[in-house]
Each structure stands twice: as C-alpha cells, then as structure tokens.
Amino acid sequence: MFRSSFGRVITVxxxxxxxxxxxxxxxxxxxxxxxxxxxWPLLGAAVTWAFMWRPRVVVDGEGVAIRNPFADWHVPWGAIKRIDTKWALELTLERGTVTAWAAPAPSRYGIARITREDIRLARESSTVGGGIRPGDSVHSVSGAAAHVTRAHWEELRDEGLLDDAARATRAWSAPAIAVVAVPALLAAAGLLLR
Structure with a gap:
C-alpha cells in the first residue's frame, strides 16, 4: 500500500x-x-482527512486500487495503457486517466535526489532520453508505486496475459462525501441563518 506520509502528518x-x-x-x-x-473546525478536519489521509494506492494481483478523496477506482491490469508520474502516479486508460492523490510526484527539487540506483531500477516504460523524471524515483511515493505497478504490468504484458477487454470502475464514496458535506452544510446554514 502506498500513501503520503506527509499527508498523514498534516492530518494529525x-x-x-x-x-x-x-x-x-x-x-x-x-x-x-x-x-x-x-x-468550521469540523469542516477543516474533515477536508484535511479527505484530501490528505484517505487517499491510497494498493497494487495486487487483480490490478491497482486507487482511493482518492471522494472516489475509489479499481483498475484491472488489462485496462492500463500507460503509467506516468509527471505530476502524480497516473494510469492512462482507453477512456481517460486516473490520477492517484496518494502518490504525488516530488517537488522540482526532487531531481537533486535522483540516484544511479533510481536510473538502474527504472523500468523500460519509465525512461525518457536515458534518464527518469523526479516522479519515477523509487525514493518518492509516486516512483515507488509506479515501479511496482510497471513491474507487474510489464510482466503480464510480455507474457500476453493482459485482458484488453477489462475496464476500470469508479465508485463514489458516500461516507467520505458525507464526512465533508455535513459540516459544510452546517457551516453554510450558520452563515445564512446568523
């Protein structure tokens, strides 16, 4: 499982x-x-939880599960067409992309932390002109998640085991929406009724 440790600290x-x-x-x-x-304090805590604590990426034998602030995605291996890390871990599908809030790319200063090991570990699909993007560094959340995802996806692709008919599914998270919506509505009511 991949999630931002910075997001967890900020949430606390x-x-x-x-x-x-x-x-x-x-x-x-x-x-x-x-x-x-x-x-208002409840809303602040709820928004922080939804955007900083809740997101995560889970890679397993079935595909990639991405939990974003208000939506949960299940992306089977065969539905993935491309894996990118320009701004965050991004899975390109036949009909759009899914961005993982839990795996943001490092800041522009992240390029200074790229090591030879990062380049050595880079998968074929992550190299650009003999180098890698900061988001592909295995020392970043996006790079670690992308590395594991690419390794499994490329293995299945090379063995011809990808099901091209597979489709990604999105499910809205009613509990996450409610946790933010209830204090937001109460705060709005407080402004209007005051």
Whole structure:
C-alpha cells in the first residue's frame, strides 16, 4: 500500500489544531454564537482527512486500487495503457486517466535526489532520453508505486496475459462525501441563518 506520509502528518497536526479550536468554541462565553462557529473546525478536519489521509494506492494481483478523496477506482491490469508520474502516479486508460492523490510526484527539487540506483531500477516504460523524471524515483511515493505497478504490468504484458477487454470502475464514496458535506452544510446554514 502506498500513501503520503506527509499527508498523514498534516492530518494529525490539523486534527489537533481543530480539536483545540473546538474546545475554544465550546468554552466561549456566548453559547448561542458558538453553535454557528462549531461546524468550521469540523469542516477543516474533515477536508484535511479527505484530501490528505484517505487517499491510497494498493497494487495486487487483480490490478491497482486507487482511493482518492471522494472516489475509489479499481483498475484491472488489462485496462492500463500507460503509467506516468509527471505530476502524480497516473494510469492512462482507453477512456481517460486516473490520477492517484496518494502518490504525488516530488517537488522540482526532487531531481537533486535522483540516484544511479533510481536510473538502474527504472523500468523500460519509465525512461525518457536515458534518464527518469523526479516522479519515477523509487525514493518518492509516486516512483515507488509506479515501479511496482510497471513491474507487474510489464510482466503480464510480455507474457500476453493482459485482458484488453477489462475496464476500470469508479465508485463514489458516500461516507467520505458525507464526512465533508455535513459540516459544510452546517457551516453554510450558520452563515445564512446568523
């Protein structure tokens, strides 16, 4: 499983700050005014959780499972046409692309951290002009996820085991949408009714 450790740290920090904000609101002198402010720290924590903690990439024998903030993708091996890491791990399909929020490419300074090992480990489909992109470095989340994905995909492709009729599926995550929508609606109601 691949996920951003930075996103998890940010979620914990924001969660603590939002909990402190909630305590501050609840201890305020004006309980009526507190009710209108209460949803905002909840919304901050919910948005941070959805965008920074929830995303992940799982590579297994069936394909690649990508969990983004509000949608879950299952991409069978045969549905993948190309694997890229320009901005994040991106799987190109017959009808569009799926970008993994959990596997962003490193910053432009990531190129300074590319090692000979990264180039040696690079798969045939990830090299560009004898080098690799920063997002393909196996020391980055996008590069590690892309390396594992490419290795399995290329093996199946070379053995002729890809099912070209396979299609990716997307399922909207009702719980994730609700976790963000409920405090957002409460915050909006607080603004309108105040």
């Amino acid at each position: 920090v924001i969660g603590i700050l939002m909990a402190l904000a909630l305590v501050s609101v609840l201890l305020a002198d004006d309980p009526a005014a507190s009710l209108w402010v209460l949803p």
